[in-house]
Amino acid sequence: xxxxxxxxxxxxxxxxxxxxxxxxxxxxxxxxxxxxxxxxxxxxxxxxxxxxxxxxxxxxxxxxxxxxxxxxxxxxxxxxxxxxxxxxxxxxxxxxxxxxxxxxxxxxxxxxxxxxxxxxxxxxxxxxxxxxxxxxxxxxxxxxxxxxxxxxxxxxxxxxxxxxxxxxxxxxxxxxxxxxxxxxxxxxxxxxxxxxxxxxxxxxxxxxxxxxxxxxxxxxxxxxxxxxxxxxxxxxxxxxxxxxxxxxxxxxxxxxxxxxxxxxxxxxxxxxxxxxxxxxxxxxxxxxxxxxxxxxxxxxxxxxxxxxxxxxxxxxxxxxxxxxxxxxxxxxxxxxxxxxxxxxxxxxxxxxxxxxxxxxxxxxxxxxxxxxxxxxxxxxxxxxxxxxxx
Numbered sequence: 504x505x506x507x508x509x510x511x512x513x514x515x516x517x518x519x520x521x522x523x524x525x526x527x528x529x530x531x532x533x534x535x536x537x538x539x540x541x542x543x544x545x546x547x548x549x550x551x552x553x554x555x556x557x558x559x560x561x562x563x564x565x566x567x568x569x570x571x572x573x574x575x576x577x578x579x580x581x582x583x584x585x586x587x588x589x590x591x592x593x594x595x596x597x598x599x600x601x602x603x604x605x606x607x608x609x610x611x612x613x614x615x616x617x618x619x620x621x622x623x624x625x626x627x628x629x630x631x632x633x634x635x636x637x638x639x640x641x642x643x644x645x646x647x648x649x650x651x652x653x654x655x656x657x658x659x660x661x662x663x664x665x666x667x668x669x670x671x672x673x674x675x676x677x678x679x680x681x682x683x684x685x686x687x688x689x690x691x692x693x694x695x696x697x698x699x700x701x702x703x704x705x706x707x708x709x710x711x712x713x714x715x716x717x718x719x720x721x722x723x724x725x726x727x728x729x730x731x732x733x734x735x736x737x738x739x740x741x742x743x744x745x746x747x748x749x750x751x752x753x754x755x756x757x758x759x760x761x762x763x764x765x766x767x768x769x770x771x772x773x774x775x776x777x778x779x780x781x782x783x784x785x786x787x788x789x790x791x792x793x794x795x796x797x798x799x800x801x802x803x804x805x806x807x808x809x810x811x812x813x814x815x816x817x818x819x820x821x822x823x824x825x826x827x828x829x830x831x832x833x834x835x836x837x838x839x840x841x842x843x844x845x846x847x848x849x850x851x852x853x854x855x856x857x858x859x860x861x862x863x864x865x866x867x868x869x870x871x872x873x874x875x876x877x878x879x880x881x882x883x884x885x886x887x888x889x890x891x892x893x
Contacts, residue, residue: 509579510547515539520546523555528563535571542571549580558589562597565590575605583613584622591623591631599623599631603638610716633674633812636720644668647703659703666691667700670728676808677827678766679753681731686746694739701732712779719784723777724811730773754825754852761841761859762798770803784810825852838863 512520515537522530534540543551553573556564565586569575575586587607590598603609612618623631644667647659659667666688670681685691691700704725711722735746742748753766771792777785791806804827823831824841825848833843840863841856843849 507541507545509545509549513539516544523564526561543574545579551577553586554589557586557598558593560593560595565598569605575607587619588622591619594628596630599634636812637674639671641668675827680826682746694736697732697736701729704729719782726777756855758858767797823848
């Protein structure tokens with residue numbers, strides 16, 4: 504079959520685009536089996552069926568098209584948009600991840616010079632930005648599960664690849680969340696396993712900084728994860744309560760306001776220890792954090808998270824006070840000032856929160872009284888103004 508040309512569609516291909524719009528996966532499957540349908544056909548704007556499905560947020564349709572050989576990196580669109588860009592514009596996290604796993608290139612720019620992540624950020628789809636910026640293919644990690652060169656053994660045991668990949672691709676960079684992910688997997692929560700993993704993270708970090716196209720963001724994330732893994736090793740060697748002691752130290756807040764002082768110092772030390780002092784990203788982080796007094800905004804975690812994941816720092820959402828998980832909807836019933844994603848996190852944080860809970864409640868009530876008085880004064884002033892007009 505001849506290479507596709509823009510707008511040169513058969514009757515069956517036109518029908519395919521229609522059923523994609525309707526979301527009829529079964530009918531699309533039937534049409535894709537026809538010899539008159541090219542899975543990478545182009546409409547008059549240069550959009551493929553996969554681009555249409557991604558833009559309309561049809562995840563099952565995207566999966567079907569990819570199974571039939573859809574080109575995830577087709578770049579014939581009149582404005583240079585790709586399927587990944589359309590996935591980001593749609594706001595579908597599942598489709599965005601699907602495109603990436605299918606091999607979508609993240610650094611392609613459209614006619615206005617924007618990447619898929621930048622396009623998603625432009626329209627406020629910050630979850631998609633986060634997924635794109637944190638993507639790391641499993642194939643890149645599996646490279647280390649095979650002996651290389653003169654090595655008789657692989658640097659990373661196959662059994663550790665899955666658990667490590669889960670942590671590498673996590674979008675929640677809160678150190679407590681990372682440690683909880685380690686604790687969840689018995690294969691990881693051992694000194695020997697953590698040692699192998701952090702060395703792989705260091706190798707990836709070095710590769711990111713020495714490759715032709717330097718990736719400072721991914722390098723910083725790998726360094727950050729490696730730093731946490733090494734701290735876990737220290738605690739597993741020295742503490743009877745395993746990793747609980749490390750979690751407790753990261754959550755412990757100051758008696759005056761509950762601010763996690765050690766966590767802030769932990770993160771600042773991690774950033775300072777980034778091996779490439781000349782890196783532009785490191786210098787930006789230092790300029791953002793160094794002048795800030797510990798206990799004030801922005802925190803090292805917020806700056807680091809925004810740097811690595813994208814525009815998530817601007818999202819109006821609640822985050823768990825204990826583990827940083829987005830979408831936390833459970834508040835402390837007493838002070839109503841801190842949020843948690845579940846009861847486990849609330850229990851885990853209570854040892855330190857109980858010291859400031861009453862103070863936070865009093866502060867909230869005081870502020871509510873001030874706000875209420877302001878509203879009352881505003882109503883009275885408005886009433887006086889209306890009287891003056893009568």
